[in-house]
Amino acid sequence: MNNYPKSTKLISVKKCLAYSLTFMSIEQVYAAQLTPYTNLEIKGGVTLGASETQANSWYDRDSGQLDSLSGLSLADSVFSLDIATDSNFSYKVHGQASENTESSLGVTEFWANYRPITSSKYRHNFRFGSFYPSMSLENNDTAWTSTYSNNFSAINSWFAEELKVSGLEWSITRPGRAFRSKYSLKGVGGLFIGNDAIGSIISWRGFSLHSAQTNIGDRVYFANYPSLQSGALVRQPNWVNPYLELDNRIGHYLGGHIKHRSGAEVRLYHYDNNGDPLVVKHQQYAWDTRFDTISLFYPIAKDTQFLAQWLLGNTIMGDNAVNVDYRAWFSMVSHDIENYKVSLRYDNYDTVDKDQLAGDNNNGHGEAITLSLANQVNSELNLRFEVTGLNSFQANRADLNQETYTKDAVYQVTAMYRW
Numbered sequence: 001m002n003n004y005p006k007s008t009k010l011i012s013v014k015k016c017l018a019y020s021l022t023f024m025s026i027e028q029v030y031a032a033q034l035t036p037y038t039n040l041e042i043k044g045g046v047t048l049g050a051s052e053t054q055a056n057s058w059y060d061r062d063s064g065q066l067d068s069l070s071g072l073s074l075a076d077s078v079f080s081l082d083i084a085t086d087s088n089f090s091y092k093v094h095g096q097a098s099e100n101t102e103s104s105l106g107v108t109e110f111w112a113n114y115r116p117i118t119s120s121k122y123r124h125n126f127r128f129g130s131f132y133p134s135m136s137l138e139n140n141d142t143a144w145t146s147t148y149s150n151n152f153s154a155i156n157s158w159f160a161e162e163l164k165v166s167g168l169e170w171s172i173t174r175p176g177r178a179f180r181s182k183y184s185l186k187g188v189g190g191l192f193i194g195n196d197a198i199g200s201i202i203s204w205r206g207f208s209l210h211s212a213q214t215n216i217g218d219r220v221y222f223a224n225y226p227s228l229q230s231g232a233l234v235r236q237p238n239w240v241n242p243y244l245e246l247d248n249r250i251g252h253y254l255g256g257h258i259k260h261r262s263g264a265e266v267r268l269y270h271y272d273n274n275g276d277p278l279v280v281k282h283q284q285y286a287w288d289t290r291f292d293t294i295s296l297f298y299p300i301a302k303d304t305q306f307l308a309q310w311l312l313g314n315t316i317m318g319d320n321a322v323n324v325d326y327r328a329w330f331s332m333v334s335h336d337i338e339n340y341k342v343s344l345r346y347d348n349y350d351t352v353d354k355d356q357l358a359g360d361n362n363n364g365h366g367e368a369i370t371l372s373l374a375n376q377v378n379s380e381l382n383l384r385f386e387v388t389g390l391n392s393f394q395a396n397r398a399d400l401n402q403e404t405y406t407k408d409a410v411y412q413v414t415a416m417y418r419w
Contacts, residue, residue, distance in 0.1 A: 037084040044077030045416035065208040078143035094143035106215025149372040153330040154207040167192030188255035196286040199315030200240035206364035227360035246286040247276035289315040323355040366392035
């Protein structure tokens with residue numbers, strides 16, 4: 001997260017543009033060294049934005065729940081490196097250049113895949129590293145970005161900030177074709193360490209809509225609410241590092257995928273970081289966070305898709321110092337017209353304060369509509385116009401002498417080039 005005011009953002013822009021140009025040159029500089037087993041994909045560009053917001057965004061240590069960058073800025077530029085081998089192992093690395101993260105350049109995911117070859121019709125896959133569990137059907141593009149919009153839904157914006165497991169995942173797939181069935185089934189299980197502080201940012205800031213993926217090891221900052229670093233929260237700063245291992249306990253998640261041969265798909269996951277909320281290390285509490293999520297993709301027609309996702313969970317920190325129920329959902333319709341894609345998404349989210357700690361009200365609610373119109377000019381260049389309108393309530397904004405109810409909007413025009 002940027003540790004400086006907006007007046008010095010130009011320095012960050014220049015740095016990020018330099019990093020972006022570095023990304024753009026990687027393929028050309030190292031092309032001769034890339035083997036037949038290696039594939040590098042790069043996506044980068046710029047955004048012209050304007051915002052109508054009450055406050056600056058959380059990454060400027062304020063309470064805004066939308067990206068408040070105005071003028072010309074670096075679009076979240078990403079790369080994906082795939083490395084195959086002659087064995088059953090393969091490797092993947094995702095990274096980015098971004099103005100809305102603590103490090104302007106960083107790695108967002110990396111893992112090793114092991115796919116054993118057996119005589120069974122069932123397919124096994126193991127992956128080990130730091131990555132997002134495959135809960136999202138919205139984030140379907142390079143390095144966990146989306147083809148539908150620049151800004152992710154509130155659910156997947158939160159995942160981009162705080163959800164990243166470091167561990168081992170095993171999946172077993174029953175391919176429909178191999179069993180002469182219309183349905184393919186997959187079961188997923190994961191064990192992980194770290195991700196102990198997940199729950200911090202939605203408890204105080206609430207949900208948000210953006211495309212900022214936290215780099216591995218980075219902090220995420222938010223407003224310095226008066227309730228922090230005082231009283232029962234005296235040891236809690238206004239930032240979270242979601243990747244730290246604090247309590248020496250192992251978390252887990254379980255998932256199931258059902259996919260019809262038409263392309264329709266449902267994914268169901270249960271996540272539990274198994275955190276000990278009484279442990280405090282490195283200025284961070286180990287939150288006890290768990291949730292369930294369901295994702296749906298349904299092809300209404302050849303060129304029209306419907307997507308939806310639901311999230312329901314709870315997070316606890318300290319001796320019930322913070323206890324928050326949270327829920328969120330979105331639905332989206334996307335339609336392709338020749339080289340154009342138009343997507344319309346509605347988001348709804350709530351955080352419900354269940355603790356009795358005075359002076360720290362975590363209640364919040366929001367509704368947002370996002371309209372995105374993209375033109376695939378050619379195989380490399382994509383132009384997109386996008387607008388997001390958000391009506392939100394966050395009780396603790398009153399502690400910052402801000403209006404608790406706000407109506408915010410962000411307008412963006414983005415040019416994205418793919419190598």
